[in-house]
Amino acid sequence: MTIIVPSGTGNVYAGSGTIQHPSWSPYDENGGTCVAVSGNDYCVVASSNRLSTGFSILTRDESKIIKMSHKCVIATANCQADRKTLQKTLQTRHIMYMHNHGKPMSVAAMAQLVSNTLYYKRFFPYYTYNLVCGLDEEGKGAVYTYDPVGSYERTGYSCEGTGKDLIQPVLDNQLKASSPLVLPAENWMTALPMDDAVDLVKDAFVSAGERDIYTGDVVELLIITKDGVRTEHLDLKKD
Amino acid sequence: MLARPPSHSPALGPGCAGPPLAEASSVSIQYPAQPTAQVPTCGAASFLVDHNAVNAPGRDPSQHTQMPYVTGSSVLALTFKDGVMLASDTLGSYGSTKRYKSFERIRKVNDRTVLGASGELSDFQYIMNLLDELTTDDFCEDDGGMLSPREIWSYLCRVLYNRRNKQDPLWNSLVIGGIEHGKPFLGTVGMIGTHYTDDHIATGFGNMLARPLFREKHSPDMSEADAEALIHEALKVCYYRDKQSINKFQLAKITEAGVSVSEPFALPTRWDYKHFENPSANAVGTW
Amino acid sequence: MSGIGTGYDLSVSTFSPDGRVFQTDYAQKAVDIGGTVIGLRCNDGVVLGCEKTVVSKMLEEGSNKRTFAVDRHAGLAIAGLSADGRQVVNRAKSEASNYLSFYGDKIPGHLLSERIASFVHVFNLYWYARPFGTSVMLATMDRAGPQLYVIDPSGTAYRYFGAAVGKGRQGARTTIERLKLEQLSCADGVKEIAKILHQVHEEEKPFELELSWICEASGNEFRRVPADVVAEADRLAKAALDESDMDDD
Numbered sequence: 001m002t003i004i005v006p007s008g009t010g011n012v013y014a015g016s017g018t019i020q021h022p023s024w025s026p027y028d029e030n031g032g033t034c035v036a037v038s039g040n041d042y043c044v045v046a047s048s049n050r051l052s053t054g055f056s057i058l059t060r061d062e063s064k065i066i067k068m069s070h071k072c073v074i075a076t077a078n079c080q081a082d083r084k085t086l087q088k089t090l091q092t093r094h095i096m097y098m099h100n101h102g103k104p105m106s107v108a109a110m111a112q113l114v115s116n117t118l119y120y121k122r123f124f125p126y127y128t129y130n131l132v133c134g135l136d137e138e139g140k141g142a143v144y145t146y147d148p149v150g151s152y153e154r155t156g157y158s159c160e161g162t163g164k165d166l167i168q169p170v171l172d173n174q175l176k177a178s179s180p181l182v183l184p185a186e187n188w189m190t191a192l193p194m195d196d197a198v199d200l201v202k203d204a205f206v207s208a209g210e211r212d213i214y215t216g217d218v219v220e221l222l223i224i225t226k227d228g229v230r231t232e233h234l235d236l237k238k239d
Numbered sequence: 240m241l242a243r244p245p246s247h248s249p250a251l252g253p254g255c256a257g258p259p260l261a262e263a264s265s266v267s268i269q270y271p272a273q274p275t276a277q278v279p280t281c282g283a284a285s286f287l288v289d290h291n292a293v294n295a296p297g298r299d300p301s302q303h304t305q306m307p308y309v310t311g312s313s314v315l316a317l318t319f320k321d322g323v324m325l326a327s328d329t330l331g332s333y334g335s336t337k338r339y340k341s342f343e344r345i346r347k348v349n350d351r352t353v354l355g356a357s358g359e360l361s362d363f364q365y366i367m368n369l370l371d372e373l374t375t376d377d378f379c380e381d382d383g384g385m386l387s388p389r390e391i392w393s394y395l396c397r398v399l400y401n402r403r404n405k406q407d408p409l410w411n412s413l414v415i416g417g418i419e420h421g422k423p424f425l426g427t428v429g430m431i432g433t434h435y436t437d438d439h440i441a442t443g444f445g446n447m448l449a450r451p452l453f454r455e456k457h458s459p460d461m462s463e464a465d466a467e468a469l470i471h472e473a474l475k476v477c478y479y480r481d482k483q484s485i486n487k488f489q490l491a492k493i494t495e496a497g498v499s500v501s502e503p504f505a506l507p508t509r510w511d512y513k514h515f516e517n518p519s520a521n522a523v524g525t526w
Numbered sequence: 527m528s529g530i531g532t533g534y535d536l537s538v539s540t541f542s543p544d545g546r547v548f549q550t551d552y553a554q555k556a557v558d559i560g561g562t563v564i565g566l567r568c569n570d571g572v573v574l575g576c577e578k579t580v581v582s583k584m585l586e587e588g589s590n591k592r593t594f595a596v597d598r599h600a601g602l603a604i605a606g607l608s609a610d611g612r613q614v615v616n617r618a619k620s621e622a623s624n625y626l627s628f629y630g631d632k633i634p635g636h637l638l639s640e641r642i643a644s645f646v647h648v649f650n651l652y653w654y655a656r657p658f659g660t661s662v663m664l665a666t667m668d669r670a671g672p673q674l675y676v677i678d679p680s681g682t683a684y685r686y687f688g689a690a691v692g693k694g695r696q697g698a699r700t701t702i703e704r705l706k707l708e709q710l711s712c713a714d715g716v717k718e719i720a721k722i723l724h725q726v727h728e729e730e731k732p733f734e735l736e737l738s739w740i741c742e743a744s745g746n747e748f749r750r751v752p753a754d755v756v757a758e759a760d761r762l763a764k765a766a767l768d769e770s771d772m773d774d775d
Contacts, residue, residue, distance in 0.1 A: 023306075025431075026403050026404070026431060027431070028433055030433065051435055053433070056447065058433070058435060058446075059435045059436075061437070080433045080434070080435075081403070081432030081433045081434070084396075084434070085400060372623055372627070375598060375623065378598060378747070379595040379619060381591075381749075
């Protein structure tokens with residue numbers, strides 16, 4: 001979906017053409033790509049660490065993934081200021097939840113919380129693209145994918161951010177089992193072994209880094225299994 | 240198949256469409272280039288005032304800040320072995336007018352933090368008032384405690400983000416440098432609330448002009464002298480290319496020993512380089 | 527205290543037939559039985575000193591602060607109920623900070639004293655309020671130079687050359703009156719205050735000296751007197767006391 005934001009494209013008045021004047025937008029496109037692939041007993045989440053604005057790189061080492069618990073992480077692309085606010089809010093809410101319930105949130109609960117938090121700002125949205133990933137109550141990999149105002153669905157894999165157009169088709173090609181329209185419903189979970197999934201995600205980022213200027217520098221991969229979260233780094237080109 | 244428009248620019252090669260780059264187009268004849276203010280989202284854009292927009296008829300007088308008035312250009316900063324260094328010039332521009340030539344855009348916050356600002360200077364003064372209030376609170380507390388650079392940075396991130404949420408932004412890119420637990424801290428935040436820490440930071444034009452130099456030559460364990468030489472070089476490059484800058488700089492250093500903000504100084508410059516005399520000779524597409 | 531049993535001392539909104547507000551008098555009494563607090567306006571600054579009785583051996587040194595900076599150029603010493611005093615300190619802080627943000631300048635001493643007095647006074651006006659059981663000494667340094675003010679529970683504010691409140695005020699005042707304050711520097715003022723506090727201290731219980739000043743030596747900011755200076759003044763005061771004891775014998 002597209003969000004229409006106030007943009008600084010000028011101001012027309014008599015006797016003149018369009019004059020560029022310094023208007024501002026509360027949003028900034030900071031780029032970044034997030035990918036998540038889940039399997040029967042794992043979930044691989046990855047995002048690039050480059051932070052950009054326009055044609056400039058702001059920093060090369062800014063993680064876009066927040067680890068909520070040993071079973072749940074959230075990856076967020078686009079407007080950095082909104083991402084930080086959103087992730088901070090979610091983290092405090094999660095800590096309060098843990099104090100109240102004596103256990104971390106399930107991925108499903110976190111998914112609903114993220115949706116509510118995004119929808120709460122429906123009329124001045126957090127301009128963020130989120131993936132909530134982890135292992136569900138049965139220990140199966142789970143990926144929830146969102147739009148900026150909180151619509152969401154559970155999928156087996158997903159990609160968000162500036163590299164989405166490049167990566168999502170590849171994931172569809174490699175991972176999609178059958179149409180969700182086929183009845184009776186078939187298992188749409190990827191059956192890929194974990195190592196293959198990690199390789200696929202890495203390949204996807206290397207390819208996206210080649211063509212997307214907002215994806216580069218380094219990829220942070222979080223591999224969630226029943227044993228916890230393992231982090232890997234993959235260097236991309238810095239151009 | 241549609242015919243491909245011919246290229247107007249030998250520099251770009253055949254098949255590239257667009258107005259001729261090396262000569263003035265009808266567009267630019269009719270409407271001479273206007274200075275445009277850009278948005279300091281978090282450091283990449285420069286700052287300028289558009290007088291036409293300021294004086295535009297029918298502009299609602301009760302609007303929030305829609306453009307900056309008196310602005311400061313780049314702030315450069317980097318870490319070194321035992322501290323942080325910040326530098327900027329002392330100019331406050333009113334559009335293309337050099338309005339204030341001795342404006343101190345780098346200020347001490349407390350005994351281990353310094354704040355540098357580009358963008359709207361009145362907003363910077365307001366932000367300094369906020370911080371001075373906090374520093375006085377620390378003074379009154381009388382327990383020797385004070386806000387750390389990271390705390391000040393976090394605070395400013397929230398202030399700027401909350402103001403953008405009110406559609407009434409503080410039009411600045413801020414750079415916060417200091418010593419935190421004996422280690423250098425360097426962070427920045429823009430008018431939208433975009434923020435990050437890094438080993439080197441530059442706002443405004445500095446992000447285009449100085450940061451490539453930093454990326455090439457900076458290392459976190461460089462000596463103070465090397466860091467100073469590098470920041471001098473970067474200042475000079477900014478001065479050569481940024482119209483909105485003057486040769487009057489201030490340099491702040493923060494080490495374990497404390498904070499120092501230098502008196503204004505000038506750097507030696509040369510204007511007799513061949514490429515300066517005829518800049519367009521080797522760059523097709525410029526004028 | 528003739529108000530007891532007459533019914534005129536239940537609220538500050540009723541005067542007694544002979545024109546007193548007993549609740550205010552009682553508040554003053556609360557100050558009078560508290561530790562002695564002394565302020566001296568010297569020729570180069572102001573020194574405030576408090577006698578803090580150590581109520582328990584288990585008390586940590588430096589606890590129960592009685593002198594507070596309210597801005598860089600102003601500070602308070604509180605006598606009487608310290609919990610009440612801290613309310614006044616908080617109000618003084620916000621008055622100072624509001625003035626600064628509104629006028630862009632440090633609040634002048636006389637204005638700050640006036641505003642603290644107004645705040646304190648309000649608690650003498652309504653039946654549901656209780657006057658503060660505290661007198662505060664205000665030390666300031668502004669364009670008018672160093673100044674010392676005392677604001678009492680009724681909301682009266684006076685400017686003094688030297689002042690003393692609390693248990694030992696009588697003895698302290700006579701000694702202060704004999705001092706040549708226009709020739710006294712803050713460095714000497716610290717020693718004088720220490721001497722007086724030792725002099726007027728009666729009980730066997732030990733006490734802690736808390737001293738703050740605003741002068742050249744503190745960078746014209748209201749700060750604690752450095753520990754070594756206090757220790758030296760304490761030593762001299764004790765020596766002087768022993769000497770006079772011997773004279774008495």
